[in-house]
Amino acid sequence: MTSSRLWAAIIGASLAPSFAFAQSSPVSIDNTLAAKVIEWRRDIHQHPELGNQETRTAGLVADHLKSLGMEVRTGIAVTGVVGFLEGGKPGPTIALRADMDALPVTEQVDLPFKSEATARLDGKEVGVMHACGHDGHVAMLMGAAEQLAAMRDELHGNILFIFQPAEEGMSNVDSWGAKQMLDEGIFDDYAPEAIFGIHLGTNLHTGTVAYRSGPILASSDSFEIRVKGRQTHGGLPWNGIDPIVTASQIVTNSQSIVSRQVDLSSAPAVISYGIIDGGLRQNIIPDEVRMEGTIRNFDMDIRSQVLESLTRVAESTAQAQGAEAEVHIHEGYPVTVNDPQLTEKMLTVLREVVGDDKVIETALRMPSEDFSYYAQEVPGMFVMLGATPADTPLSEAAPNHSPHFNIDEEALETGTNLLVNWAMRYSESET
Numbered sequence: 001m002t003s004s005r006l007w008a009a010i011i012g013a014s015l016a017p018s019f020a021f022a023q024s025s026p027v028s029i030d031n032t033l034a035a036k037v038i039e040w041r042r043d044i045h046q047h048p049e050l051g052n053q054e055t056r057t058a059g060l061v062a063d064h065l066k067s068l069g070m071e072v073r074t075g076i077a078v079t080g081v082v083g084f085l086e087g088g089k090p091g092p093t094i095a096l097r098a099d100m101d102a103l104p105v106t107e108q109v110d111l112p113f114k115s116e117a118t119a120r121l122d123g124k125e126v127g128v129m130h131a132c133g134h135d136g137h138v139a140m141l142m143g144a145a146e147q148l149a150a151m152r153d154e155l156h157g158n159i160l161f162i163f164q165p166a167e168e169g170m171s172n173v174d175s176w177g178a179k180q181m182l183d184e185g186i187f188d189d190y191a192p193e194a195i196f197g198i199h200l201g202t203n204l205h206t207g208t209v210a211y212r213s214g215p216i217l218a219s220s221d222s223f224e225i226r227v228k229g230r231q232t233h234g235g236l237p238w239n240g241i242d243p244i245v246t247a248s249q250i251v252t253n254s255q256s257i258v259s260r261q262v263d264l265s266s267a268p269a270v271i272s273y274g275i276i277d278g279g280l281r282q283n284i285i286p287d288e289v290r291m292e293g294t295i296r297n298f299d300m301d302i303r304s305q306v307l308e309s310l311t312r313v314a315e316s317t318a319q320a321q322g323a324e325a326e327v328h329i330h331e332g333y334p335v336t337v338n339d340p341q342l343t344e345k346m347l348t349v350l351r352e353v354v355g356d357d358k359v360i361e362t363a364l365r366m367p368s369e370d371f372s373y374y375a376q377e378v379p380g381m382f383v384m385l386g387a388t389p390a391d392t393p394l395s396e397a398a399p400n401h402s403p404h405f406n407i408d409e410e411a412l413e414t415g416t417n418l419l420v421n422w423a424m425r426y427s428e429s430e431t
């Protein structure tokens with residue numbers, strides 16, 4: 001805590017309750033803005049764009065932010081856009097983030113604004129759909145920008161609006177999305193001291209928000225192991241080196257990394273193989289077996305340990321058989337961690353905006369998010385916002401990434417209000 005902030009805390013405490021932020025009542029967007037948010041979402045839904053191709057979406061966002069009188073930068077990390085809103089009163093800068101990309105999924109939902117879009121992906125023609133709710137994320141943040149710009153005179157501090165591309169990942173470039181936005185210096189240039197994000201999901205009912213202090217989403221890394229033996233006749237295995245037996249031992253031995261070598265009492269971990277590929281005929285032992293898999297973690301130290309151990313176990317198991325294992329680890333997104341102090345502080349606002357009974361503490365969740373990169377730089381808070389109507393059983397709601405994924409647009413107003421109130425109240429409480 002800086003000394004000025006310490007003073008503010010002391011003064012704030014002595015002047016409570018008029019100073020304490022728990023006294024303000026939450027701001028709600030009006031019906032006109034709520035309707036605009038839905039309109040933007042439908043327009044973006046009908047015109048989805050894959051990662052790093054979000055030019056139309058980025059154009060809509062940039063025009064909107066400029067119309068609100070903000071300083072806007074475009075073309076960051078290919079198609080990313082940031083807007084900077086200066087508040088009328090002094091205070092810290094915080095960031096609000098939305099992701100803009102859609103998925104290579106062909107929409108199966110019968111909507112008047114259904115996506116008919118297609119795109120080229122790795123040389124193939126694919127359907128494109130907002131099957132992860134990022135259309136809603138963009139619309140909510142555009143709505144929050146409009147509301148906050150209208151309230152800028154009352155705003156203590158500044159807001160950095162981040163609209164980033166390619167959250168779902170890219171296969172043909174080394175760096176993209178959040179990481180690339182950071183590499184291109186958005187945090188150096190605008191120096192936010194906290195960041196907030198929301199993800200829509202159909203695994204919760206509309207308006208319910210799931211939060212968690214500390215780790216919330218897993219890290220996700222993939223690996224490829226090439227086991228090299230020496231080809232021979234299946235009836236005379238002693239004349240060669242069998243990569244199939246070796247590969248099976250690697251699969252089995254690597255299971256003991258999670259069960260025997262890492263401290264499972266502090267955080268769970270998963271190693272799964274998804275591909276084993278080798279051989280052409282029942283009576284030929286092949287030269288090589290290729291395997292691929294995924295690794296999930298909730299603790300970055302355990303993650304490093306798992307990655308190191310996998311390489312060691314694969315190489316030494318192969319060596320014991322006279323074979324060779326080449327291990328390639330492709331590091332994916334880090335663990336998404338919600339800063340405990342920030343979460344505790346802003347939970348009050350969350351409860352006031354969505355209602356106590358709609359806030360739930362979630363268990364660890366296995367998907368990963370590149371919001372994690374921002375939250376490695378500054379305290380972050382990332383929550384899940386439900387978008388399945390109350391009368392639909394959650395078991396019947398199509399999950400994110402399904403061609404049947406469909407959000408209840410009522411959730412968008414809640415999400416927009418949440419972003420607005422986080423922004424207003426964070427700054428109030430700091431100044």
Ligand SMILES: [Zn+2]
Binds near residue numbers: 132168
């Ligand atoms: Zn997704």
Ligand SMILES: [Zn+2]
Binds near residue numbers: 132
């Ligand atoms: Zn997503």
